[in-house]
Amino acid sequence: xxxxxxxxxxxxxxxxxxxxxxxxxxxxxxxxxxxxxxxxxxxxxxxxxxxxxxxxxxxxxxxxxxxxxxxxxxxxxxxxxxxxxxxxxxxxxxxxxxxxxxxxxxxxxxxxxxxxxxxxxxxxxxxxxxxxxxxxxxxxxxxxxxxxxxxxxxxxxxxxxxxxxxxxxxxxxxxxxxxxxxxxxxxxxxxxxxxxxxxxxxxxxxxxxxxxxxxxxxxxxxxxxxxxxxxxxxxxxxxxxxxxxxxxxxxxxxxxxxxxxxxxxxxxxxxxxxxxxxxxxxxxxxxxxxxxxxxxxxxxxxxxxxxxxxxxxxxxxxxxxxxxxxxxxxxxxxxxxxxxxxxxxxxxxxxxxxxxxxxxxxxxxxxxxxxxxxxxxxxxxxxxxxxxxxxxxxxxxxxxxxxxxxxxxxxxxxxxxxxxxxxxxxxxxxxxxxxxxxxxxxxxxxxxxxxxxxxxxxxxxxxxxxxxxxxxxxxxxxxxxxxxxxxxxxxxxxxxxxxxxxxxxxxxxxxxxxxxxxxxxxxxxxxxxxxxxxxxxxxxxxxxxxxxxxxxxxxxxxxxxxxxxxxxxxxxxxxxxxxxxxxxxxxxxxxxxxxxxxxxxxxxxxxxxxxxxxxxxxxxxxxxxxxxxxxxxxxxxxxxxxxxxxxxxxxxxxxxxxxxxxxxxxxxxxxxxxxxxxxxxxxxxxxxxxxxxxxxxxxxxxxxxxxxxxxxxxxxxxxxxxxxxxxxxxxxxxxxxxxxxxxxxxxxxxxxxxxxxxxxxxxxxxxxxxxxxxxxxxxxxxxxxxxxxxxxxxxxxxxxxxxxxxxxxxxxxxxxxxxxxxxxxxxxxxxxxxxxxxxxxxxxxxxxxxxxxxxxxxxxxxxxxxxxxxxxxxxxxxxxxx
Amino acid sequence: xxxxxxxxxxxxxxxxxxxxxxxxxxxxxxxxxxxxxxxxxxxxxxxxxxxxxxxxxxxxxxxxxxxxxxxxxxxxxxxxxxxxxxxxxxxxxxxxxxxxxxxxxxxxxxx
Numbered sequence: 001x002x003x004x005x006x007x008x009x010x011x012x013x014x015x016x017x018x019x020x021x022x023x024x025x026x027x028x029x030x031x032x033x034x035x036x037x038x039x040x041x042x043x044x045x046x047x048x049x050x051x052x053x054x055x056x057x058x059x060x061x062x063x064x065x066x067x068x069x070x071x072x073x074x075x076x077x078x079x080x081x082x083x084x085x086x087x088x089x090x091x092x093x094x095x096x097x098x099x100x101x102x103x104x105x106x107x108x109x110x111x112x113x114x115x116x117x118x119x120x121x122x123x124x125x126x127x128x129x130x131x132x133x134x135x136x137x138x139x140x141x142x143x144x145x146x147x148x149x150x151x152x153x154x155x156x157x158x159x160x161x162x163x164x165x166x167x168x169x170x171x172x173x174x175x176x177x178x179x180x181x182x183x184x185x186x187x188x189x190x191x192x193x194x195x196x197x198x199x200x201x202x203x204x205x206x207x208x209x210x211x212x213x214x215x216x217x218x219x220x221x222x223x224x225x226x227x228x229x230x231x232x233x234x235x236x237x238x239x240x241x242x243x244x245x246x247x248x249x250x251x252x253x254x255x256x257x258x259x260x261x262x263x264x265x266x267x268x269x270x271x272x273x274x275x276x277x278x279x280x281x282x283x284x285x286x287x288x289x290x291x292x293x294x295x296x297x298x299x300x301x302x303x304x305x306x307x308x309x310x311x312x313x314x315x316x317x318x319x320x321x322x323x324x325x326x327x328x329x330x331x332x333x334x335x336x337x338x339x340x341x342x343x344x345x346x347x348x349x350x351x352x353x354x355x356x357x358x359x360x361x362x363x364x365x366x367x368x369x370x371x372x373x374x375x376x377x378x379x380x381x382x383x384x385x386x387x388x389x390x391x392x393x394x395x396x397x398x399x400x401x402x403x404x405x406x407x408x409x410x411x412x413x414x415x416x417x418x419x420x421x422x423x424x425x426x427x428x429x430x431x432x433x434x435x436x437x438x439x440x441x442x443x444x445x446x447x448x449x450x451x452x453x454x455x456x457x458x459x460x461x462x463x464x465x466x467x468x469x470x471x472x473x474x475x476x477x478x479x480x481x482x483x484x485x486x487x488x489x490x491x492x493x494x495x496x497x498x499x500x501x502x503x504x505x506x507x508x509x510x511x512x513x514x515x516x517x518x519x520x521x522x523x524x525x526x527x528x529x530x531x532x533x534x535x536x537x538x539x540x541x542x543x544x545x546x547x548x549x550x551x552x553x554x555x556x557x558x559x560x561x562x563x564x565x566x567x568x569x570x571x572x573x574x575x576x577x578x579x580x581x582x583x584x585x586x587x588x589x590x591x592x593x594x595x596x597x598x599x600x601x602x603x604x605x606x607x608x609x610x611x612x613x614x615x616x617x618x619x620x621x622x623x624x625x626x627x628x629x630x631x632x633x634x635x636x637x638x639x640x641x642x643x644x645x646x647x648x649x650x651x652x653x654x655x656x657x658x659x660x661x662x663x664x665x666x667x668x669x670x671x672x673x674x675x676x677x678x679x680x681x682x683x684x685x686x687x688x689x690x691x692x693x694x695x696x697x698x699x700x701x702x703x704x705x706x707x708x709x710x711x712x713x714x715x716x717x718x719x720x721x722x723x724x725x726x727x728x729x730x731x732x733x734x735x736x737x738x739x740x741x742x743x744x745x746x747x748x749x750x751x752x753x754x755x756x757x758x759x760x761x762x763x764x765x766x767x768x769x770x771x772x773x774x775x776x777x778x779x780x781x782x783x784x785x786x787x788x789x790x791x792x793x794x795x796x797x798x799x800x801x802x803x804x805x806x807x808x809x810x811x812x813x814x815x816x817x818x819x820x821x822x823x824x825x826x827x828x829x830x831x832x833x834x835x836x837x838x839x840x841x842x843x844x845x846x847x848x849x850x851x852x853x854x855x856x857x858x859x860x861x862x863x864x865x866x867x868x869x870x871x872x873x874x875x876x877x878x879x880x881x882x
Numbered sequence: 883x884x885x886x887x888x889x890x891x892x893x894x895x896x897x898x899x900x901x902x903x904x905x906x907x908x909x910x911x912x913x914x915x916x917x918x919x920x921x922x923x924x925x926x927x928x929x930x931x932x933x934x935x936x937x938x939x940x941x942x943x944x945x946x947x948x949x950x951x952x953x954x955x956x957x958x959x960x961x962x963x964x965x966x967x968x969x970x971x972x973x974x975x976x977x978x979x980x981x982x983x984x985x986x987x988x989x990x991x992x993x
Contacts, residue, residue: 662943683943684909728951732943732979753979774980778950783983802942802975810906810939813971852908853942 022274024070024126031069032078035062039082043089056086056104060111067115070122079112131285134162138289142296146303149181155267155293156184163285164269164278166194166247170203170211171257171265171297178203178215178265190272197243201236209233211254211266218263220255220287224277226270251277255286259294267293330437333423336392336430338364350437352407373418374404378591387420391433397421402444405437413593415444442598449602452480456606460613464620467498469613473606474501481602482586483593484511484566488520488528489574489582489614495520495528498582507564514560526551528583531571535580537604540569541594565589572603574611581611630660634693639667642675644740646861648831650839654803654851661854662689662731663801666697670704673741679799679858680733680754688729692777695724696731710735710750711784714776718752718784721777730777734799738860745862747789747797752776755802758820760834762794762864766820794864796834803853807842831861888938890918898930898964899923904937907945907972916948929961934991936968941975949976953985966991 039062046055059082066078086105090096141154152169159167169182180203183194205212209230214221223230226249235241252270256263267290271278324331330347334340343351343359352370353359359367373381381403383389390398400419406412417440423432459472470487477485478501486500497519500511520528531538543566552558566589574582584607588594631653639647653661662682670676678700682692696717703716713735721731732754739746749757753775759767769789774782791797798820805816823837835857843851888911889904899922903915923931933949935941953963965987967973976987 681943683947728947728954730943730947730950751978751980753981755978772978772980774984775946778981779984783980806940806942810971813940 025274025276028069028071028074032066032071032074035065035067035075035078036081038062038065039078039085043085046089056089056101057107059086060108060115063108063112063115064118067119067122070119070126072116072119072123075116075119076112079109079115083108083112127281130162131288134158134285134289135292137162138292138296142292142299146300148297148300151293151296151300152181153184155289156182157186159267159269159286159289160184160186163282163289164252165190165272165274166249166252166268166270168194168198168211168268169257169265170215170268172215172263176205178205178212181265185272187273193243193246197240197247201240201243204236207234211268214254214256214266215263218256218258220283221253222278222280222283223252224279226250226252248272250275253278253283253286255283255290257290257294257297259291259298264294264297266290328439330435330439332388332435332437333432334364334388334392334435335432338389338392340364340367341432347437350405350439352410369408371405371407373401374406375401376403378404386435387418388433388435391420391422391435392430394422394430402440412596414439415441445598445602448480449605452476453602453605453609457609460609464617466614466617470610471499471501473610474499477501477586477606479503479591481599481606482570482595483589483591484564484585484587486511486515486585486587487574487582487610488585490532490580493522495522495532495582510560510564514557518554518557528571528585531573531583532580535573535575537570537572537600539571539595539597539600541596543567543569567592568594570595570599570603572600572607574607574614576608576611576615579615581614583607584610627660630690634660634664634690634697636666636668640669640675642669642673642738642740644745644863645675645738646831646859646863647677648835648859648861650835650855650857652803652839652843652851652855654854659685660687660690660693661685662693663803663854663856664693664697665799665856665858666700667858668701668704670708670737673739674708675738675740676700676704677736677738677797677799677858677860678733679801679856680731681801681803681854681856682731683729688727692721692729692731695720696733696776700733700735704737708737708748709786710737710748711773711786714750714752714773714784715782718776718780718782722780728778730775732775736797736799736860740862745791745793747791747860748786749789750784750786752782752784755800755805755816758798758800758816759789759791760796760798760820760824762792764824766817766824768817768820791862793862796828796831796859796861798834798838799858799860800838801854801856803851803855804838804842804857806853807851807855809852831859834861835859888915890915892922895932897928898932899926899928900932900934902934902937904939906940907935907938907948908940908942909944912944912948916951919952927959927961930964931956931961932964932966932991934966935972936966936970936990938968938972939970941972945972946975946979946981949981949985962986964988 039059042055042058042061049055062082063075063079066075083105086108087096090098090101090105095101137158138155141151141158145151145154148171152171156167156169165185167182167184168180171179171181173179180198183191183198185191185194203212205215207213210221210233230252231241231244235244247270249270249272252268254266254268257265257267267286269278269282269286324344327344328346330350331342331344332340332347333342340360343356345356348354348356348359351359351367353362368383373386375381381401385401387398387401398420400417402415402417405414405416417438418435419438420433420435422430423434425431455476456473459476460469463469470489474485474487484500484502487498488495489498490496497515500508500515502508502511522529522532524530526538545562548558548561552561566587568588570586572584572586573580574584584603586595586603635651639649641647647667649665651663651665662685663680664682665679667675667677678697680693680696682689682696699717699720700713703713707713707716714733717733730753733752734749734754734757735752736747736749736757739748749770751770751773753773756768756770756772759769761767770787771785773784776782800816805814805819819838819841822841823834826837828834828837838857839855842855888907891902891904893900901919901922905911907915919931931952933952949963949965956963963985965976965985967976967987967989969989973989976982981987
């Protein structure tokens with residue numbers, strides 16, 4: 001609920017000032033009294049003079065005087081009064097009924113009629129003047145004010161003076177709401193009563209009578225007499241009725257404020273102190289006030305709307321300008337003749353001008369001559385094919401153009417997306433093209449760069465041979481990120497040239513020649529050497545010829561470099577894990593491209609990935625070297641060749657070369673003519689397996705010196721493992737004690753969970769022999785037992801690890817006997833041949849897959865020819881994984 | 883996650899947890915099988931666990947390690963492990979390993 005605007009216009013009421021209506025009423029009565037008084041005086045004079053009603057005719061002045069007040073009713077009363085007075089005077093002077101008397105009396109009503117007519121005319125004149133005053137006043141108020149509330153209060157004030165004692169103005173608000181805008185009485189003391197009323201009983205829009213009804217149906221209402229019935233219809237309750245009665249309204253009218261079929265509100269007028277009922281003429285005037293007010297309110301509303309719209313428009317235009325100047329995209333507008341009519345700041349900069357005015361003042365042919373536009377493949381795009389020109393030829397939303405933009409004389413090249421949209425006039429002809437040129441260099445380079453780096457990474461990961469991978473990466477880089485790409489790496493303090501790549505092989509030859517004849521030296525002050533020293537990249541956006549001539553002394557070298565047309569160079573360091581490993585050199589030549597700061601991140605990223613590949617290869621090499629060294633240390637470097645025996649071994653590691661395997665074997669002398677042959681398998685791979693292998697090997701060697709029983713030797717190892725190790729890693733061992741002395745060769749052996757030995761008899765029989773025992777390192781009381789075999793010359797014993805049978809498991813899992821039988825079909829001459837054939841048979845898998853486990857084979861053969869010494873030593877063949 | 887070369891099915895069998903393994907029980911799968919077994923026993927702790935290797939095509943030393951570890955663990959808790967070896971590759975390896983006198987190994991489950 002909006003509060004009633006009680007604030008009064010200044011000078012609203014001066015003390016003692018009274019409304020015109022009241023003044024006029026009083027003045028009318030005064031004139032009537034003056035008329036009646038003068039008639040009475042004349043009558044008195046007539047009686048005093050006894051002049052026989054001579055003065056009777058003069059009584060006619062009374063109605064004439066009364067008529068001056070402009071009140072026809074009063075004038076008529078005065079006429080009646082004087083006529084009666086004239087008759088009475090005739091009676092008094094005994095002259096009654098005379099012809100003379102009747103004639104004179106007759107003059108009075110005749111004159112009275114004229115006076116009434118004068119009074120009517122006078123009244124009409126006064127009313128016309130009032131109307132004029134009121135309407136002029138309303139007009140003046142409307143002109144003075146745009147504020148509906150101020151206007152309403154001033155009009156109400158005018159009306160309370162001229163038309164009625166009370167004037168209330170109501171305006172329609174949002175929805176059904178009605179705002180009480182003014183409540184005015186010409187006397188401030190009385191006004192308080194209205195304020196109290198409206199503050200407590202705001203107008204109920206649903207009322208059947210009064211302003212609410214008028215606003216609702218738009219019809220004026222006249223209440224000539226405001227009786228209690230009317231007040232009851234307006235009141236909400238008894239208290240409301242009491243307050244309404246306090247206004248002492250006698251007559252009232254309510255008129256709608258309406259214009260163009262819209263009801264904006266209503267004005268209520270009511271007479272009180274000044275009395276007198278309101279009539280149709282008043283209603284007409286009230287309606288006229290309301291109509292004028294409606295027009296004024298409507299104008300004010302439109303004016304306010306208009307100025308608000310104007311200011312919004314102005315603001316949005318300024319805003320648009322600010323936005324367009326603020327955006328990074330270059331925005332221009334051009335006319336059908338191609339001339340530019342608008343350009344934002346970015347456009348001015350992009351086109352290489354210093355100000356908008358300069359750009360707009362330059363003929364379009366000169367503007368276009370300043371830059372060139374290349375498509376994605378580097379072909380020049382003619383001006384006519386640009387989207388702006390196509391938009392001007394009437395094409396709606398022409399296909400955006402992605403390409404490269406560069407200003408002539410400026411090597412910087414930007415990737416841009418150009419869009420254009422035509423603006424049509426009312427006839428549908430294009431009048432403007434709005435061009436937007438978006439710089440997508442970073443986006444383009446980033447996505448292109450990401451793709452390139454992903455491909456480079458794939459190449460680098462494809463092999464550990466970094467020379468090959470770096471060469472392939474350099475070839476990938478041209479011409480995508482540079483015209484030339486070269487990689488140099490730092491090895492043992494020297495710069496070694498790895499690759500130089502260019503899409504033209506002829507040029508590569510030239511560059512290789514250049515590199516060979518004038519190699520980069522670590523002491524060079526600039527270039528690769530400097531980058532390697534400082535770890536900071538070097539960027540030469542432009543290489544002027546003078547710089548080349550200055551830097552290169554040898555004329556022939558300078559000539560070759562010139563012929564390569566190098567114009568921009570970027571050298572980035574290759575560093576990984578804190579080590580400087582080399583440098584990547586990127587050169588731009590015939591493409592005309594130029595390197596800038598923005599190319600640095602991609603180049604650095606590439607160099608880092610190359611560096612990591614080089615470093616990984618180095619680390620891998622180191623690990624492989626360590627693993628090989630360790631593995632070799634766990635196998636005997638040379639096998640002894642005891643007299644009468646032939647011993648051969650094979651070892652084949654599975655998996656990655658940097659992993660130490662768990663298979664081991666050993667052959668050593670325990671006493672004169674007595675030898676030990678051992679083969680074992682430690683669970684798992686890696687350093688822990690290697691440590692256990694070492695433990696097993698040296699424990700066996702040490703124990704064998706004081707103990708002859710293989711099962712007891714294994715039991716000792718079992719104890720040692722349980723005692724020293726807590727990781728529950730177990731191992732399997734086959735220990736064989738060979739007596740190859742003067743007597744019958746004998747073999748005593750025990751298995752600790754290990755595959756049993758195969759015996760290949762010289763007669764062709766093959767057997768797996770012995771009893772399984774418990775693997776070692778798991779239980780404190782392993783089942784271990786010794787077996788003894790008597791051997792004859794030509795017999796062979798094969799010891800092996802399960803890698804031999806499991807090489808192609810579970811697809812192919814030959815029984816050990818089968819293996820041995822296959823081998824034994826051939827009539828072998830030596831232990832070495834047997835070992836070799838067994839290995840080949842196991843790993844000669846047509847699928848070419850890596851064997852799934854290490855393979856160790858140890859073959860002991862008793863010479864057919866006896867026990868003479870001097871047989872060639874068979875060497876250990878330890879083959880790493882390919 | 884490496885794809886496992888081993889399959890694992892479980893069921894209740896007369897109060898025992900019967901775990902049927904299939905495929906290859908080797909270095910690439912043994913650890914996963916062990917942690918899966920721990921999960922299965924969690925909050926359940928059956929008196930007896932039966933590891934059924936009849937459908938296992940390949941068993942290597944890591945697989946043997948697994949059997950040894952499970953046996954040791956169950957034993958320390960007063961429970962027991964039965965390994966069903968079948969007659970294939972696991973049978974031969976278990977035989978060679980000499981574990982038969984320390985771990986309850988049966989060829990088949992007919993009872």
